[in-house]
Amino acid sequence: MNSIDYPPPSLVICPFRRYSVKIRKFKTTEISGSSFFIIDNSYHISDSDDAEDETHQLRLFLGCNNEEDEHYCSACYKGDYKSGTTYYFCNKCKNYYHKECVESPPIFFSPCHPKNPLQLLYFIFDVTTIYYDKECHACGLKIRGLCYYSFTCDLWLDPVCARKREFSAINNPKRHEHMLHYFPRKASLTCDVCALDDSKYCFYSCLQCDFIVHRTCIYLPRVIQISYHIHRLSFTLSLPFQNLFCGVCRRKINENYGEYSCTKGCVYAVHSKCATRPDIWDGKELEDQPEMLDDNIKSFEEIDDGIIRHFSHAHHLMRLHENMERFFDGEQNCQACILPLDDGNVYRCMQCDFVFHEACANLPRFKYNMVHPHRLILRPIDKYFFCDICYRYSCGFSYMCSEGCPSNEFYPVDIRCASFSEVVDHPSHPHPLFLIYDWKTAQACSICRTKSIFIRSLSCAECDFSLCFRCATLPYKVKHKDDEHILSLCYEKNASGLYWCQVCEKTTNPKKGYYTCNECGVTFHIKCILGEDPYMKAGTINEDCSQKVEVIPNNRLSRPICNKCQRRCRYKIVFKTSNGNMICSAREVDGLRVYRVGYVGFLDFLKKRMKEEKESSWP
Structure with missing residues (x-):
């Protein structure tokens, strides 16, 4: 960034000092279950009731396009990396602030909403309300910190969007051939691009034809690649097909509105909002970009x-x-x-x-898969790893991100999870299953009854059946020494009567899945057949933990006693640590990972969602 001439920094207050709860007592207001401070003090030191700390000196900078100059605002928690963006930098806080956020009056009449005044608010962070639905009316990003709100019209704006004056008209020939003009009122209109009447975002209309569009939809990309489909998708304002269902959310598509369809002629289409989700699309515009020839290269x-x-x-x-x-x-x-x-x-x-x-x-060396927006590459791993999709420990081969995602954002995916296509035909259910990304509407797994915000699930569009990836990736056919025939995986929702496991001689609940022999009629618990860690291989050594761990077969005359559960290990493999301890489960060995899946994993999950929301904005 380059420093530019501006009045002495002592004329404006550092936002850290201006919004400090320890210094000032702000009134609070609750809006739709979320709490906010009402900011009623001025950003000028001369108008403030508190003298500014001389150590908080603000200096104005002009943003450039260099990567090292990419900063986010510590007041509204949003970034704007375009050339010409101005920031304040505080030498005491070491934080960057948008010029608009620093110079934000308590009451403001915005060019975007000139009819009613906007009140300056500050969001009170609470883990229980982090996924509230308050979004900026102009850019569509979540409200995270400083914001403006109209109590009359229920309208939200971040300080940067509220100060913009280029709302009157937008010229984007790629989206529409005519000039688009800002519609100043918050109204229920249907966007011709996304087919939604969401009034949370401001609308633009064409004065020459009947065309209405959200501001956030004007800059949608023309050609993209999503993880759900092997071919590229291109945007179209009308589909040549009828009675199509979205390839992501499985809801019906209205062919009279904008959607994304396959460039190779497949009868496949996706809602524009579904196609541009950050967990499905990598954010790259591919128009005029050559296609990769090695997407399905053989191994x-x-x-x-x-x-x-x-x-x-x-x-x-x-x-x-x-x-x-x-x-x-x-x-x-x-x-x-x-x-x-x-x-x-x-x-x-x-x-x-x-x-x-x-x-x-025959697994492809490179592939796109619905579990990750980037292209995946197949790699052998000589130690056991933790799958990011089914949350199981595994050995053998895995798919990893070929774009170099940091390890704290994307872990290896085992080949079972990565092998699923956008439509899953599972033997345990007569209808096709589809991946559900919305954890708020996700159902509990019909077999293990688990419901988690971490473990993705496959759900049926015709009934209430759902499978988590842990159960969906169970092998359908297995063999056991107690039966000479092939055993198959079964699930009975309306089963009656008693079933007995031939291994542990306890009752089996058919509603939770079991293995059976179609010729003998015997039944087995899933865990009695596969064990606690079915995808671990004896002989594997892992040194990533605090100590060296070796996977050894449990084939001694006397089974060892687990140092964790104090019972004899009953599965095919056990884990031997460098200090001689015997442990029967990989989860007990890697206690740090279990903790990460718990509280620390939840925090990482929240940070990842916040980053995805920031990256999902368009110019």
Whole structure:
């Protein structure tokens, strides 16, 4: 930033001092369940009832486009990185403030809303009300700190938008061929771009034709790539298809309004608001940008018929085997998914015991998936990791963000979670399932009955059935030493009668899912078949924790006693720490991670949502 000439900094008060509750007693008001301070003092020191602390010296700066000059305002908690944006910097607080936020009078008549006065408020932070629905009428961003409010019209504006004078007209030929003019009243009108009549955002209208649009919708991108679909999507004001449902929210699409549709001719469309969600779209405009040719690149090189060279095992060749029972006794596991080789074709190394399921060998090296807005890359991991989607510990292969998302924003995703497409046909339910991102309307899992803001769920659009990713990724077919046949996963919502587990000899609740043999009729608990950590491989060593942890098979004559639960470990694997302790669960070993999934994970979740909301704004 560059310093510019401005009256001496002592003429204005540092916002930290101006809004300090310790210095001044502000009146409070409650609006729709959220509390705000009513800011009634002036930003001029000469008009203030308190002398300004001489150590809080403000200096005015002019913003540039350099990345190192990107700052957010500590008064309204929003950023504006355009060239020409002016900031105040306090040498005592070390904070940046918008010029408009510092010079914000208690009562203001905005060009955006000239009819009624606006009152200056400050949001009182409370974890229980962080997801309230108060958004700036102009830019559409959440109100986080300093803001203006009209008690007469229930209208919200952040200080920067309230001071803007370019509200009268907007010329954007990419969105509309005519000049768009500001509609000053808060009214219930239907936007021709997003098909919503949300009056929280200001409207613009065309004086030459019947076109109404939200200010936030004027600058929507033309061509985008979302995580839900393999092809790019382009914006259109009318669809050639009828009776289509949104590929994200599954609600019906009105073909007379703006939507995003597939550029490759697929009968696929998405609401404009759904397509530009920050957890689905990476925020990049792709118009005139060449498409990547390696989106679905294979993970192996085909050497000959049935012989491949896989990228993760490039020093040896692998051969396809269709009759796997000739080679395996059910004790060997796939290197990618860690599940036993019970059924189907496999690729086996011609020189060692490295082996894949055929489906795992064919996993694409790069792919887009609905679990993350960026492109994912397949990578083998030589230690166990924590999946960011199903919240299970796993070994083997994982998909990671190829755009370099920080590890505190995106953890590895196991290949089971990443393999789901936008429509999931699960054997436990007759209807297709769709990923639900809105945790407020998410249902409890129909199998495990878990409902969490962290664990994503797959829901049915026709009934009240829902599956969390932990249950949706359970293997459908498994084998157990107590039965010679293949066991299949079952779920019965209206089951009656008693079911007994053949392993623990306790009753099984069919409403929570179970494994059964279709020929023998026996039933098993899911945990009795798979254990506590079904995707962990014996022999794995992890040194990321406070101590070295080794995964070892639980095949001794006498089962070890767990140092956590003080009971004998009953699952196939146990965890041995460097100090000799035996622990039967990965969650008990990695107690720091469990804590993170709890309170610390919740705080990270809130920070991530706040960042997504900030990045979802348009010019």
